[in-house]
Amino acid sequence: MPFLSEYYPLILYFSLFIGLKISQHAVLIRPESHIQKGWGDWTVWGILLPLWLVLFGPVVEFLFLGHRPGLWQMIAGGGIFIAAGFFSIKGYLDLQQGFIQGIEHEDTSLVVRGLYHVIRHPISLGNILFCIACPVFLAAGPSWIPALIGVLGITIRISIEESYLQAHIPDYESYKAKTWALIPYIY
Secondary structure (H helix, E strand, O other): OHHHHHHHHHHHHHHHHHHHHHHHHHHHOOOOOOOEOOOOOHHHHHHHHHHHHHHHHHHHHHHHHOOOOOHHHHHHHHHHHHHHHHHHHHHHHHHHHHOEOOOOOOOOOOOOOHHHHOEOOHHHHHHHHHHHHHHHHOOOOOOHHHHHHHHHHHHHHHHHHHHHHHHHOOOHHHHHHHOEOOOOOOO
16 A cells, blocks of 8 residues: 555546546537537647646656655645636636637637636636646646746737737627636736
């Protein structure tokens, strides 16, 4: 049993990640979702690559650098993981058929239900929280670098997406004035 107790943080870490991915996949494959799949545009890579580094970087630090999280780091990281899952999954559910991986798409429409009534990018907020959850949960050090790069990639994508939506959706400017990009009363 010493093996399990030593690697318990990793087992819990990957359990949270797998739970998040299974939940997202369950939402994305629902027949009524009509979510358009594909790799989207170039901005997707500015998010996906850092997200994968953020996922595996703390594991490398755990295994090879001996970084071990304390109980409070795992609790905080677990809470952030759960929040990341909530915002991503609820964002997908609220969008239903409106989710498209690429920014510039002809059939773009404005969604103002659910979380989108208050914030414009809940799925991006989920991704940002994921970038934070991974290094917090496993008490990582250098893995904060791809986490910050991931957050930068997400904010760049938000900026590009908002420019496109303002140019192609007539009501977007008034929607933008009534909502927050990510965090109410802050940004």
